[in-house]
Amino acid sequence: MIRVKINNIDVEIKEGTTILEAAKKVGFNIPTLCHHPDLKPKGSCGICVVEVEGMPTLKRACMTEVVNGWKIHTNTPLVRTTRKTILELILSEHDMDCPTCIKNNKCELQSLATTLGINDLKFKKEGKEKKKIDDSSVAIVRNPNKCILCGRCVQVCEEIQTVNALTVSQRGFDTIITDAFDVGLGNSVCVNCGQCTVFCPVGALYEKSNIDKVWMAINDPDKHVVVQEAPAVRAMLGEEFGMEPGTLVVGKMYAALRRLGFDAVFDTNFTADLTILEEGTEIVTRIKEGGKLPIITSCSPGWVKFMETFFPHLGEYLSTAKSPQQMFGALSKTYYAELKGIPPEKIVSVSIMPCTAKKFECSRPEMKDSGFKDVDYVLTTREIARMMREAGIDLKEMPEESADDPMGQYTGAGTIFGATGGVMEAALRSAYFLVTGRELQDVDILAVRGMEGIKEAEIDIDGLKLKVAVAHGLGNARRLLDKVTEQLQKEGKSEYHAIEIMACPGGCVGGGGQPWGSDMARRARRGETLYKEDKTLPYRRSHENPSIKLVYERYLGKPNSEKAHHLLHTHYYKRSKIDGKVISEH
Amino acid sequence: MELEHACQCAQINEEELYPKLEELIEQHKGKPTELIMALHKAQNLFGYLPKKAQEIISERLNVPMSTVCGVISFYSFFSTVPKGRHSIRVCLGTACYVRGSQHTLERVEKELNIKVGGTTEDRRFSLDVVRCIGACGLAPAMLVDNDVYGRVKSTKIMDILKNYE
Numbered sequence: 081m082i083r084v085k086i087n088n089i090d091v092e093i094k095e096g097t098t099i100l101e102a103a104k105k106v107g108f109n110i111p112t113l114c115h116h117p118d119l120k121p122k123g124s125c126g127i128c129v130v131e132v133e134g135m136p137t138l139k140r141a142c143m144t145e146v147v148n149g150w151k152i153h154t155n156t157p158l159v160r161t162t163r164k165t166i167l168e169l170i171l172s173e174h175d176m177d178c179p180t181c182i183k184n185n186k187c188e189l190q191s192l193a194t195t196l197g198i199n200d201l202k203f204k205k206e207g208k209e210k211k212k213i214d215d216s217s218v219a220i221v222r223n224p225n226k227c228i229l230c231g232r233c234v235q236v237c238e239e240i241q242t243v244n245a246l247t248v249s250q251r252g253f254d255t256i257i258t259d260a261f262d263v264g265l266g267n268s269v270c271v272n273c274g275q276c277t278v279f280c281p282v283g284a285l286y287e288k289s290n291i292d293k294v295w296m297a298i299n300d301p302d303k304h305v306v307v308q309e310a311p312a313v314r315a316m317l318g319e320e321f322g323m324e325p326g327t328l329v330v331g332k333m334y335a336a337l338r339r340l341g342f343d344a345v346f347d348t349n350f351t352a353d354l355t356i357l358e359e360g361t362e363i364v365t366r367i368k369e370g371g372k373l374p375i376i377t378s379c380s381p382g383w384v385k386f387m388e389t390f391f392p393h394l395g396e397y398l399s400t401a402k403s404p405q406q407m408f409g410a411l412s413k414t415y416y417a418e419l420k421g422i423p424p425e426k427i428v429s430v431s432i433m434p435c436t437a438k439k440f441e442c443s444r445p446e447m448k449d450s451g452f453k454d455v456d457y458v459l460t461t462r463e464i465a466r467m468m469r470e471a472g473i474d475l476k477e478m479p480e481e482s483a484d485d486p487m488g489q490y491t492g493a494g495t496i497f498g499a500t501g502g503v504m505e506a507a508l509r510s511a512y513f514l515v516t517g518r519e520l521q522d523v524d525i526l527a528v529r530g531m532e533g534i535k536e537a538e539i540d541i542d543g544l545k546l547k548v549a550v551a552h553g554l555g556n557a558r559r560l561l562d563k564v565t566e567q568l569q570k571e572g573k574s575e576y577h578a579i580e581i582m583a584c585p586g587g588c589v590g591g592g593g594q595p596w597g598s599d600m601a602r603r604a605r606r607g608e609t610l611y612k613e614d615k616t617l618p619y620r621r622s623h624e625n626p627s628i629k630l631v632y633e634r635y636l637g638k639p640n641s642e643k644a645h646h647l648l649h650t651h652y653y654k655r656s657k658i659d660g661k662v663i664s665e666h
Numbered sequence: 667m668e669l670e671h672a673c674q675c676a677q678i679n680e681e682e683l684y685p686k687l688e689e690l691i692e693q694h695k696g697k698p699t700e701l702i703m704a705l706h707k708a709q710n711l712f713g714y715l716p717k718k719a720q721e722i723i724s725e726r727l728n729v730p731m732s733t734v735c736g737v738i739s740f741y742s743f744f745s746t747v748p749k750g751r752h753s754i755r756v757c758l759g760t761a762c763y764v765r766g767s768q769h770t771l772e773r774v775e776k777e778l779n780i781k782v783g784g785t786t787e788d789r790r791f792s793l794d795v796v797r798c799i800g801a802c803g804l805a806p807a808m809l810v811d812n813d814v815y816g817r818v819k820s821t822k823i824m825d826i827l828k829n830y831e
Binding site for chain 1: 717721724725730731732733734735736739740
């Protein structure tokens with residue numbers, strides 16, 4: 081332990097504590113801008129400066145570890161003026177059309193200006209040329225005019241996701257954050273995970289909105305608009321309406337969506353259960369018939385593009401099962417259309433996702449197995465919250481309602497898809513049944529839960545020792561798959577039978593479409609919410625879902641049937657590491 | 667630099683140089699920390715950094731494409747546009763600047779109808795600025811290829827340049 085004085089108050093803290101953390105301990109908040117709890121501090125903005133007695137220069141609190149005996153001052157005239165000047169200089173380069181900015185009222189720069197008491201712009205840059213907005217991607221928009229060059233987006237893209245789509249380019253006043261060759265994210269290796277949009281403190285990175293198109297569909301009396309919501313959305317939408325992180329809002333969400341004007345309110349959790357039947361059957365078949373192992377999950381579209389780009393040799397190991405979103409889309413325009421007697425061309429299929437990559441997934445040219453674009457529009461959690469606010473709907477005040485039949489019923493296995501490890505746990509619950517014909521008694525498989533980057537477990541299925549691994553966040557996925565690749569090359573096989581990969585840290589509850597201002601702690605709370613919901617549901621194994629039994633009886637036959645293959649399975653491509661473009665089919 | 671000047675042909679057949687590039691960067695394969703050395707060799711070979719050469723370096727050294735682009739854009743020595751047969755470098759160091767090298771620069775830009783970093787259409791000249799070439803006593807100074815010109819008056823510029831075909 082070491083002792084320091086902060087603003088004349090004695091503090092005893094562990095060695096290695098930063099000034100920022102130490103000050104917080106005694107109740108002083110030091111303002112920050114580039115700092116983020118989930119990223120390594122790098123001190124690029126300089127807002128967090130403090131005075132240390134005897135030191136010739138100001139110290140950056142976020143990255144300076146305290147030294148025994150230091151006398152630190154966080155609120156001196158010099159500190160205050162320096163912080164203000166830095167912020168004023170940042171603002172002089174910033175596009176300040178705040179009321180029309182997507183980040184208005186949720187912007188860290190805006191709230192910092194309030195905190196530091198900036199009420200006049202000292203430095204004004206006349207005749208500033210506007211930089212080109214990058215809207216080349218179907219998922220993510222980058223507006224360099226709002227960018228403050230804090231570097232968080234580059235850091236998350238490089239260090240956490242290891243995608244390296246974004247980089248700092250040029251120097252001095254010309255410095256810009258961009259992609260390779262400055263040709264736009266849509267022409268780059270970007271996997272659309274959207275973590276950059278979650279980490280951006282300002283309105284420089286955000287999802288490409290489909291709100292207008294969805295309003296238009298809803299208001300078109302000729303269209304029948306159906307909606308599905310991903311598992312994770314029910315654990316995060318409440319935050320957009322001031323509710324505690326991790327509040328489960330499933331019933332209120334259905335009610336709000338009906339009031340927005342959707343004609344049928346279904347649930348992606350239903351097709352999450354369906355995914356388990358298709359993928360679980362595939363696992364069992366591959367094990368029994370000596371197919372490619374390990375089987376790797378395919379429901380995370382950020383991960384799928386990452387695999388196609390950086391691990392193309394693993395393409396044939398991926399499950400061919402489509403993601404729950406795309407299974408839902410295909411069924412909405414076939415099964416549901418036939419059942420209701422609605423011409424599929426009149427159905428508009430909308431999905432609410434915690435994800436930006438889902439926008440890319442639904443635009444993939446092969447996702448048209450219903451004969452139409454299977455999913456028409458994807459809205460992130462943030463977008464649907466904006467629509468609800470615009471429509472004057474306060475989620476908190478909504479009654480509890482249920483989803484519609486026949487694609488609304490779900491099990492606990494479906495709902496835990498939203499958290500890292502959830503797909504694996506759900507798959508194991510059903511795989512056990514598919515192999516043995518008996519039910520797994522203890523369905524809580526704790527070894528695959530939690531926020532550890534890579535998790536492993538071994539499950540005994542009647543003497544068959546199934547070894548599984550789970551990774552979330554693409555950097556962790558890369559580490560795990562480098563190991564698997566090496567095993568495959570050296571020994572011809574891997575120690576694992578099945579692997580779950582989710583592109584985003586925490587799984588879908590940490591997706592690129594989650595509410596702004598989230599950190600890992602919040603992601604974890606949402607995950608716990610889903611596990612809690614799982615425990616309360618009457619069915620906890622996907623194959624027990626009555627609506628799933630019904631869809632096979634009425635329409636698909638059995639899992640992995642020819643019809644199921646046509647509608648619910650897909651194939652992958654090899655992509656260039658230079659620009660992410662398709663090179664060849666697998 | 668020699669290769670840049672050795673070729674008198676404006677239409678260098680770049681394709682023929684790629685086997686040579688592979689040879690030059692062989693020793694840097696799989697070594698991301700040697701990126702700048704590899705880029706340097708490529709620039710000397712081609713006279714600039716063609717997109718294809720950047721892609722090969724990214725691939726061979728295992729450096730993300732975006733990082734390669736970022737590094738190239740940071741260092742003014744690297745160029746992604748083809749260079750002319752002759753390079754003009756106007757010094758904008760302190761001494762030259764106070765003796766009016768900005769006017770020299772503007773005159774060159776006007777006469778050749780190019781901006782800093784650009785190359786004339788006939789690929790005869792490229793124009794860059796440098797910060798001090800150690801000829802402060804001769805300010806304002808200018809380099810054409812490896813020849814130093816001192817006390818450059820803007821009216822004399824075309825007389826100097828006509829010696830370089």
